[in-house]
Amino acid sequence: MPLISVIVPIYNAEKTLRNCLDHLLAQSFQDFEVLLVNDGSRDASAEICNEYCRKDPRFKYIEKENGGVSSARNAGIPHARGSYMTFADADDYALENWLSDCTPFMDGVGLVVTGAKPTGFNTFHPDYLPESRRLQTPEGLAELVRVDMLGYTWHKF
Numbered sequence: 328m329p330l331i332s333v334i335v336p337i338y339n340a341e342k343t344l345r346n347c348l349d350h351l352l353a354q355s356f357q358d359f360e361v362l363l364v365n366d367g368s369r370d371a372s373a374e375i376c377n378e379y380c381r382k383d384p385r386f387k388y389i390e391k392e393n394g395g396v397s398s399a400r401n402a403g404i405p406h407a408r409g410s411y412m413t414f415a416d417a418d419d420y421a422l423e424n425w426l427s428d429c430t431p432f433m434d435g436v437g438l439v440v441t442g443a444k445p446t447g448f449n450t451f452h453p454d455y456l457p458e459s460r461r462l463q464t465p466e467g468l469a470e471l472v473r474v475d476m477l478g479y480t481w482h483k484f
Contacts, residue, residue, distance in 0.1 A: 329385070330433065331359040331426055331484065332409030336399030340417035341371040348379045348386075350420040356427035361386045362403040367393030372417075411439065411484040429484055439484040 333351060337344060351361050363376040363386060373390065380386045391402050400414055411433055415421060425441065432439045 329358050329360045329409045330411060330430065331356075332362060332403075332407035332412045333359060334362045334364060334400055334403035334407065334412065334414050335417055336364050336366055336396045336403070336414070337368060337372050337376065337417045338366040338393065338396070338399070339368045339370045339372060341368075341375060343418040344372055344375050347415060347417050347419055348375070350423075351415065352379075352383060353423050354421065354426050355423050356430060359385060359426055360407075360409060362389060362406050363387065364389045364391065364399040364403045366391060366395070366399035366402075413484045433484065441484070 335347065335351075340347075348361070348363075361379075361383075363379070365373050365376060365388065373388075376386075376388045380388050387406065389403060389406060391399065394402075396416075404412070411429075429439050429441050
């Protein structure tokens with residue numbers, strides 16, 4: 328059983344998907360699985376997913392009818408075998424230490440939040456949590472609300 332399951336919802340993402348998956352392959356931490364949830368793509372996304380599944384047994388492919396990004400994320404959850412779960416979008420890229428920076432905090436705690444730094448189009452948020460850490464509830468959730476980061480899925484485990 329892997330420590331971490333990464334769920335990637337995919338819809339017509341052929342232009343960005345390889346970059347996302349290459350960055351997941353390059354993680355320095357190796358005890359993880361990637362669940363690729365194809366949400367009814369009409370482009371080459373399915374072929375790209377299957378290519379990566381053949382390349383690395385940690386990658387698993389799930390196909391469903393189009394239902395939106397939340398539906399795709401939810402479809403991946405029952406397949407997740409990891410003790411911790413997180414999400415990456417098909418246009419995201421993770422630095423090679425994304426997972427390894429979080430694992431020291433994964434000792435049974437319910438929520439680990441990674442450091443986040445906006446790039447490109449999403450520059451309205453300041454750097455948030457430059458280091459990964461555990462958050463205690465309800466104070467941790469209140470902090471996420473205060474800095475307008477509660478709704479994002481890609482930086483929580």
